[in-house]
Amino acid sequence: MTAPLDSAQLERLVRIRRDIHGHPELAFAEHRTADIVARHLAELRLEPLRGVGRTGVVAVLDTGRPGRTVGLRVDMDALPMDETADVPFRSTVPGAAHTCGHDVHCAIGLGAATLLCGGRDALRGRFKFLFQPAEETLEGALAMIEAGALETPHVDVLLGCHNSPQMEAGRIGYRHGASMASSSAFVIRVRGAAGHAAHPRSGVDALQAVPPLLSGLNAIRAKEISPDQPLILSVGRIEGGRARNVICDEVVLEGTCRALDDALVEEIEAALRRLAHGVSIATRTTIEVQWRNLAPALVNDRAALDRALQAIERHLGAGVLTPLETPSMGSEDFAWYARRVPVAHLRIGSKAPGRSTQLHRSDYFCDERAIGTGAHAMAAAAAALAAT
Ligand SMILES: [Zn+2]
Ligand SMILES: [Zn+2]
Incomplete structure (x- = not known):
């Protein structure tokens, strides 16, 4: 043959x-x-x-x-x-x-x-x-x-x-x-409390969690992972808020992680959960992370x-x-x-x-x-x- x-x-x-x-x-x-x-x-x-x-x-x-x-x-x-x-x-x-x-x-x-x-x-x-x-x-x-x-x-x-x-x-x-590469999908759901935008103290603004989450993700890549390890960690979609004069009670960020090493994927998931926990304390929000490994x-x-x-x-x-x-x-x-x-x-x-x-x-x-x-x-x- x-x-x-x-x-x-x-x-x-x-x-x-x-x-x-x-x-x-x-x-x-x-x-x-x-x-x-x-x-x-x-x-x-x-x-x-x-x-x-x-x-x-x-x-x-x-x-x-x-x-x-x-x-x-x-x-x-x-x-x-x-x-x-x-x-x-x-x-x-x-x-x-x-x-x-x-x-x-x-x-x-x-x-x-x-x-x-x-x-x-x-x-x-x-x-x-x-x-x-x-x-x-x-x-x-x-x-x-x-x-x-x-x-x-x-x-x-x-x-x-x-x-x-x-x-x-x-x-x-x-x-x-x-x-x-592997492919993982993550969803970060931030919950605050709605209120009148004119009275910020009446609510908890979920949008306040977005900048530290985004910069924190970049910091994981830059400061925790060796530069010679291929890794993509990015957010591709953010949705939140109801009206310009209502304090945002919920914002959702969706992203993807790609890597060539399954152990690294586990590390990133743990780092993301740690980041979300820290940001939730800092911003008085609750943050839930869903992580799914679509392919190793x-x-x-x-x-x-x-x-x-x-x-x-x-x-x-x-x-x-x-x-x-x-x-x-x-x-x-x-x-x-x-x-x-x-x-x-x-x-x-x-x-x-x-x-x-x-x-x-x-x-x-x-x-x-x-x-x-x-x-x-x-x-x-x-x-x-x-x-x-
Ligand atoms: Zn194909
Ligand atoms: Zn294809």
């Missing part, structure tokens, strides 16, 4: 990608997409299981020979935005678009399944295809895990990938250790990633591999799987000349050569990991 997809297989996968692209579905609503995925897997003589983690699809290829079980995870959902890219297969659904390229991931996953099923007589172990919903809301991975997607058969090692419009098509990117940092398993990279280099040629110099401060719910099993996560170059190099933008564009490269790389890596 070393050959790339042939031109007929590639053409078919491009058609599938464009079909999904034109009919994007948001988190946990990937019904039509799951239909397409399941139909293709069934054509490969697999027995896809539907409705895993609500709209996910899982199928297992068992070679019947000893070896490990390698999972291949693919995300399927689109984003709640409009598409402006000038392509004939543009989204036909207002307010939904594949501007993160999960349509491309579906084609890559089906391509890898095609290669592994075609080469099964020369392979060992088992391959478990996990087509996951709701990555963009960072909910789908946990839904799949809770539905048992990592068990029966137990996944020994899991592969994932994401297209990268910042990297030339044909290249495969990787990073050892932490490659993507994505940390690759060194042995699994090295094995995958060796296989990719062997099958796709020396020079396709591109080490990523910096981790991404973006998040991936693939990180939840990494909490349970060893993982290797790859970037699949998808940059096209003169086109947008950004994900989550209305003019997102993918060089479809990424499908062939991605499928070949994922299949080669999976085969090697299963035989290890």
Whole structure:
């Protein structure tokens, strides 16, 4: 199992990608997409299981020979935005678009399944295809895990990938250790007491807590955390007050924290709670902090990633591999799987000349050569990991 997809297989996968692209579905609503995925897997003589983690699809290829079980995870959902890219297969659904390229991931996953099923007589172990919903809301991975997607058969090692419009098509990117950031959401709710603005002593002004909270957050970053530790701690939304002449009785601040180290996230949460407690005393308000970890940092398993990279280099040629110099401060719910099993996560170059190099933008564009490269790389890596 070393050959790339042939031109007929590639053409078919491009058609599938464009079909999904034109009919994007948001988190946990990937019904039509799951239909397409399941139909293709069934054509490969697999027995896809539907409705895993609500709209996910899982199928297992068992070679019947000893070896490990390698999972291949693919995300399927689109984003709640409009598409402006000038392509004939543009989204036909207002307010939904594949501007993160999960349509491309579906084609890559089906391509890898095609290669592994075609080469099964020369392979060992088992391959478990996990087509996951709701990555963009960072909910789908946990839904799949809770539905048992990592068990029966137990996944020994899991592969994932994401297209990268910042990297030339044909290249495969990787990073050892932490490659993507955690994502936490926090809500700080400050309560005071309303009163007549002309008589400040008649109330407790909740707005007085906002400046020390904002400067305190910046001080945590500046004074408590080492400058070489990547960390984003920012408030993106503040809402409070009822009228210009009423003392503000409630203000809510919402923000996000991104880091590459889960221990640091715990430290930040504790620091934020301490800050809120201090500010509440100073301003006579009550302050409640809600903190939710939406995804941990994505940390690759060194042995699994090295094995995958060796296989990719062997099958796709020396020079396709591109080490990523910096981790991404973006998040991936693939990180939840990494909490349970060893993982290797790859970037699949998808940059096209003169086109947008950004994900989550209305003019997102993918060089479809990424499908062939991605499928070949994922299949080669999976085969090697299963035989290890
Ligand atoms: Zn995305
Ligand atoms: Zn994505």
